[in-house]
Amino acid sequence: MTASPVHADVLRDLAPLYAAGEASAATVALVEAGAAADPSLAREIEALRRAIRLGAAAPPADLEARALGEVRRAVRRRSGWLAGAIFFTVFPLTFVFSGGKMTFFMLRDAPATAILALVVAGVMWVLFARTARAVR
Numbered sequence: 001m002t003a004s005p006v007h008a009d010v011l012r013d014l015a016p017l018y019a020a021g022e023a024s025a026a027t028v029a030l031v032e033a034g035a036a037a038d039p040s041l042a043r044e045i046e047a048l049r050r051a052i053r054l055g056a057a058a059p060p061a062d063l064e065a066r067a068l069g070e071v072r073r074a075v076r077r078r079s080g081w082l083a084g085a086i087f088f089t090v091f092p093l094t095f096v097f098s099g100g101k102m103t104f105f106m107l108r109d110a111p112a113t114a115i116l117a118l119v120v121a122g123v124m125w126v127l128f129a130r131t132a133r134a135v136r
Helices: 008-020 025-037 039-054 063-093 105-109 111-135
Strands: 095-098 101-104
Touching: 008 025, 008 039, 025 039, 063 105, 063 111, 101 105, 105 111
Parallel strands: none
Antiparallel strands: 095 101
16 A cells, blocks of 8 residues: 555556656646555556557557458458359259259259269358358
């Protein structure tokens, strides 16, 4: 506990404002009195000042632009996976009505290709789900 009538936690809450030079004159006086009475608070304030001088408190200037670019790329990937998944799911199920019956071309004429297309569709659905979860 400090000699100041203010609780030590309150002084620690005010320390970042003080270290950044953003505090009012009354807050400056209060924090300085608390730091004079509590060496650990004085060390914390000095560490905050060093961090501010090194620029640790400020994010990179292009952070928002980079984040937006990453999200746009992820949304494009998600759209591509969705389009491919739908195509490869529907493609093996192409059919025609002939003689009053529905005939599936791929399943009848090329069952191995139809199975391969459905496997590719399954992989694309998984990739779509993973990308959609990442975009959230």
